[in-house]
Amino acid sequence: MRTRRPQTAAALAVAAVALTTAPVFAGEGGAGGLKVYPANASPGATVTVDTTACGAHRGGTGDASAVGGDAFTLAPGARAEDAVGRFQVPSSAQPGTYEIVVKCSGGGQVTGDLMVGLGSSREQVQPRGHVKTGVGGALGTDPVKTAAGVAALAVAAAGGTWLLHRRARGEGI
Template sequence: MRRTARLLTGTALAVAAAGFVAAPAYADDGGSGSGGSSGSLEVLPSSVVPGGEVTVTTGDCENGTAAGDAGAVGAGAFTLAPSTHEGEAIGQFRVPPSAQPGTYEIVANCAEGDRQLKGDLVVTLTAARGQEPRGSVKTGVGGALGPDPVQTAAGVAALAVAAAGGTWLLHRRARGDGI
């Protein structure tokens, strides 16, 4: 009886989990609520460290110009102008060094009409892939070659003296001279 109850409970949970996973998800159309249609901005890189430069592009503005706003991340206004690719607008801004980690919405309004475009920018404290960190880590353990060659040489000399002294004492003990 107990085994059957466990089996039925496990099956019911599996079916419920499958229904939850397979449930359809509906995305917000991103409309501004003021009757204007919405589009998207391509934000490159999509993840940046404070102080980094960001490029924003879109092909959704008719004349290729837009007024951008990165005020959410603290960068303020920027302009998107026609690019060398026909029908695309491009603009740039720099993320302030004081920006906090998080996801920020970047907005642009096309020059003609009331079309509002949106894109997300993620600010992180770690460098993007391809950028290796530089410098040393202060762990307190030390390394094989520290920043001071004099201290390294002194440490090697102290180890050599200790090894020689230990060998001499073991040799005396083996001969029976005592310690």
Template sequence: MRRTARLLTGTALAVAVAGPAAAPVYAGDTGSLEVSPAGVAPGSDVTVGTAACGPDGTASGNTGAAGGGSFTLAAGAHGPTGRFRVPPSALPGTYEIVVTCSNGRRVTGDLLVTLAATREQVRPHGHVDTGVGGALGPDPVQTAAGVAALAVAAAGGTWLLHRRARGDGI
């Protein structure tokens, strides 16, 4: 128990002494990659930008994780920006977009590929062609012929059962 207390006290003391100098560096400190929109459907256009390259910097990006290729980012007011198209063959999921600045910095961002651009629930509608058919088929002549065939079969069956019941035989 004393060993654990000493270890925790020593660690807390080291953090307090080191202070902000030992703080971890996050991607936001050096610039991050802004992906807009963050969630898209396959075949959609995406705009990316970063301030990590500086206002006059340029960069090249890679969408290989999503099945795409490379693209370029040109200098802009708030850093380089660029556009790319998500491949139509991209599967739903989260993909990492990598941008390498001309100053050597490398920044990444996430792209969410969904099945549809909107997240509304899609309800099924319309005719389902199962091959079984129905009472309201596409051809009224075939429907009438089927009804007539069933009527003849029912009348014939009733007549045969009636003769048998009377003892006339078949």
């Protein structure tokens, strides 16, 4: 019986080399993609974009017109390979996902997605009001009615205990 292990190992080696040397295209989420912070913003929020796709030129022009925003400039960031820019989401922006495009000054283009929601991405909404589950709450929150209900339950518990005690002693009900 023949084995094909040498051919399989050779094929795997070729595939590994091909994967490590394959070009990375901007905008596909790999190295050099456009990072959008926050990725989920509300109308009026300031959004920061960051990319390493512009390489040594480290600059470019951004386009936020899909969301109704203006063009913005990317400048070298804190890290040597970064290009960073900012723009404001217009207060008239509708909820949805929008594509932000950056054209690098040395050529090339990179894209990223911005999600616009109704509420602020930084503030948490706290629930208010009562939960309508259909269970309980028949007496409401009136303290007098609540006390009367508790008293009725206590009398019923005491009466049931007394009846069980009589039956256990053989006195009947």
